[in-house]
Amino acid sequence: MKESPQEKMLEEALRSSKLVAGGFMGTDSRHPARVIDEDWEQLQKCGFTPAQTARRMQELTDLAAPGLGNWLEAVPGRLQVKSEDFKGALVCPWSHPGLFAKRITTARRMDTGDQIVWTDLNLHMIAEHGFFEGRGAFFRIEPADIVRILFEGLT
């Protein structure tokens, strides 16, 4: 299908380094729509939606905030979280209004040591656009890893 001018602009914004160093697509040559679709399918196989995933990540970000950069236990003995603030702000490549603080949240499984990191902008892009970034991008999160680290065996 032919891309609309808006889609072209969006893809350019995602691939370029205009908003973040290295861009949002990493080394992924797939079309952003395909990245979103395939991640959605991957999540669906695990029994989750992007909205559910973003909600859980937001909960953990909120839990981590009072630690001011220090590890806190989100699930005692199982899951640790911390969030760190950096100077500056990010904007949504889809041109949603507003600024997203450069806050980086890390969640770490205490049993395996596996961890994932995300920014406030990631939360927005997952919740609003189902976008987990392209493969090779700095903050790319595999949907299956989110499920494995943030959900499995924690309830």
Add this chain to the structure above:
Amino acid sequence: MPASVLYFFIIHGVLTFPDGSLTGHCTGSTAMAEAQKKQAVLRAEPAAEKTVNSRFCKVTINGRRELDVPAGKSLLTALRDEKILVPTVCRGRGICGVCKVKVLHGGGAILPTETPLLTKEEQRCNIRLSCQITVQNDIAVEIPEPVLSVREYDTVCTEIEELTYDMKRFRFELKNPPSMKFVAGQFVQLLCPRYKESSEAVYRAYSIASNPNDNGYIDLIIRKAPRGICTTWCFDYLKTGRSVRLSGPYGDFHLSDTDAPIICIAGGSGMAPFVSMLNAMRDIRSKRQVSYFFGGNTVRDLCLQEQMKIFESVLPGFMFIPVVARPAENERWSGQTGLVTEAVQRQFKDLSRHEGYLCGGPGMIDASIKVLKGLGMPDEKIYYDRFA
């Protein structure tokens, strides 16, 4: 498209303004045509040719400065073209909400693209995003005075000093103009050029860490942010001897002109404005009581401790309290531990006479405000420079 429809659009596209009013050019055009006819009869020779397609509008700033701006330009661009450097993060895409100005008249109605970024109070006061206003008629705006004194500076990076594993101090010698007048607590924007990991030049804001009385150079304390366009450039590409453009000074974070005792709270590169303030206090031999709480997660997050000891020796009212949240097992640390806000609570029971100065991330600022208010500090005595 039928001709009549096309005609409709031309008439309404050109001759009406966003606020729905007709232009003076439109209402005055019949009279003007009559006058021109009369002049044509009287003239023996045709006047010299003059293309008048470009219409200019007057932009009045703070009631005293007037700019002639070609119609159709965004107000933000028009101002920046005249070196009035209204700050922006998204470079005029209407998504960051930083480039606010107060419109006194003209400028049309507030656009739907602006409303999510303006509070109800701002909308009531006709605060607008300058990037979303297209100059189509005369406009009068109010811009904060400090923004009018913002200039661009050509500098050379002369020193780079490693402060911690993820923080560096950069010194920029001012070349043109050769000095910058600023108040301790203000910030500059650094122009990060295009480079391998960034396809566009971008400005990023950093607090000034140098002494306002030594105004031939600017020190910045920068913490490396993962995937940060500008911090990546500063840490991995910027070398001494390199030319760098700064603009500034910006911001209204500064010490009040009172004798009230002070609590300062910072973490990471939030150290910068306090170094500048302490330098300025040293120069006037200030005896003001200052308790400066600086928080790090581990000992290796602390920096400039030697410099703080020097300030303690020359400023009789100054006390530096480094706080380490969780010292690592191999770190020998005999100072305060826990969160920086907990250290404040341990040291003070009543802050109703104090002023609070905070610099750091939103999480730390919010937690500190809660603690300071809980200890009786009035809202209006809490000043902060929040990252983002």
